[in-house]
Amino acid sequence: MKNQKQYFAYIATNKRNTTLYTGVTNNLYRRMHEHKNSLVEGFSKKYKICKLIFYESFNNVQDAILAEKRIKGWTRQKKINLIKSKNPEFKDLLDD
Numbered sequence: 001m002k003n004q005k006q007y008f009a010y011i012a013t014n015k016r017n018t019t020l021y022t023g024v025t026n027n028l029y030r031r032m033h034e035h036k037n038s039l040v041e042g043f044s045k046k047y048k049i050c051k052l053i054f055y056e057s058f059n060n061v062q063d064a065i066l067a068e069k070r071i072k073g074w075t076r077q078k079k080i081n082l083i084k085s086k087n088p089e090f091k092d093l094l095d096d
Contacts, residue, residue: 007064009071010055011083012044017090019047020079024068028055032094051092054083 008028012021012035021044025031032052038045058064071079087093 004059005061007058007061008055009058009064009067011053011071011079012049013051013053013090014048015050017051017053019049020076021047021049022068022072022079024061024064026061028052029094051090052094053087053090053092055093 005026007024007026009024010022010028010031012023012032013019021035023031023044032050034040035044036050038048043049056064056067058067071082074082083090
């Protein structure tokens with residue numbers, strides 16, 4: 001039986017929880033390693049994105065991309081409400 005691939009829509013932030021970054025990946029550990037170590041140029045490096053604070057998993061890449069786009073279109077407050085519904089203390093989910 002073939003292993004089912006997983007995809008993730010996620011929200012990450014900086015140490016002070018002041019900047020939110022929404023993304024999609026097929027490997028949360030690798031992607032957060034890239035964020036934490038500023039390995040990719042751009043927004044996440046500029047704003048020192050280093051903490052995974054929310055994610056949803058999907059079996060289909062198109063569903064993950066749609067979720068990412070949906071979240072990106074939301075207001076900041078709606079994103080914060082989503083995060084708080086699963087992670088009220090904004091803990092780094094990869095530290096657990």
